[in-house]
Amino acid sequence: MYKVLVVDDSAFMRQLIKSVLESTGKFIVTVAQTPLIALDKVRKFKFDVITIDYEMPYMNGVELIKKIKEITDTKILMVSAYTRPGAYTTFEALSAGAFDYILKPSSDEEIEEFKYELIKKLTAVCEEFKVEEVSKTQEITTAVENKILLEESVIERARTAKVIGIGISTGGPPILEKMFKSLKQDFPIPILVVQHMPPNFTKPFADRLASITSKCIKEASDKEEIKSGCIYIAKGGYHLAVEDINGKLCTRVLDLEKIKSHKPSADILFSSIAEACGRASIGIVMTGMGSDGSDGILEMRKKGALTIAQDEKSCVVFGMPKAAIEKGAIELILSPDQIVELLNRI
Structure with a gap:
């Protein structure tokens, strides 16, 4: 009880x-x-x-x-x-x-x-928080091993990315706040974020992040050309996708049915990135309940994209990363600090 x-x-x-x-x-x-x-x-x-x-x-x-x-x-x-x-x-x-x-x-x-x-x-x-201590010990070991994998070959792959997709839910806002504050000011690759939130919340969330970090962070609008170094937050109540329109990567804001009870859905974002960018992309699935993002990020990995999951120790709820890991969709398991370390070396 x-x-x-x-x-x-x-x-x-x-x-x-x-x-x-x-x-x-x-x-x-x-x-x-x-x-x-x-x-x-x-x-x-x-x-x-x-x-x-x-x-x-x-x-x-x-x-x-x-x-x-x-x-x-x-x-x-x-x-x-x-x-x-x-x-x-x-x-x-x-x-x-x-x-x-x-x-x-x-x-x-x-x-x-x-x-x-x-x-x-x-x-x-x-x-x-009732997870057995042995499970935590095993997870920590995995994260430490993956820190070693942040070698130059991984950095070189990351540098080829045209876009980065992040899927995140429970416990996400404070983690994104900390990550984007720590991200170098001239970070060049655009980032698209699906954070599970209702319609009235995503615009204030994007505004808050922009004011705290002094970076280009905004709620995504439809058919907007994706600009270098900008961060786009999925609009609550709509799906966010990437589409190649006349040779330019653009955002798509889609009013489709919920996926795994979510709208926006990380699966939609990741699948569209796999289709539009293939191996020239990075997918990151982070803290949250359920399995949203696991199918889409698997598509990204099959196309050769670099795929990352947040480690168990730093998650509020390990559901989404765990589901992606169990599907074989993840190449690296890292803490938010390690993810920022990787991105700042690009």
């Missing part, structure tokens, strides 16, 4: 989250209606995960996350409003230490989706 603390000043939300989680038989739920009560409980008891609302008396959710992180390293899930202002506060929460967020339901229809996402996210993060 996993122990969860629910912090919310709404009696409806406290009861909703409590009843949903307890109905699974996997969770024991404690509730706190104010941040001050929550801090008292965190000091007295150990929890596997904490859910936190943003708008609360005495202090907001971001301030509470920072105070909790001074006491414990317990995983925190932010309960966010489905609005553009809600997106900005969500990214503050992720930077403060939340591992992920979930959108607060605003209608009866959204409650069922909320229940499904809540159970999925909390189960995944709780189970991730």
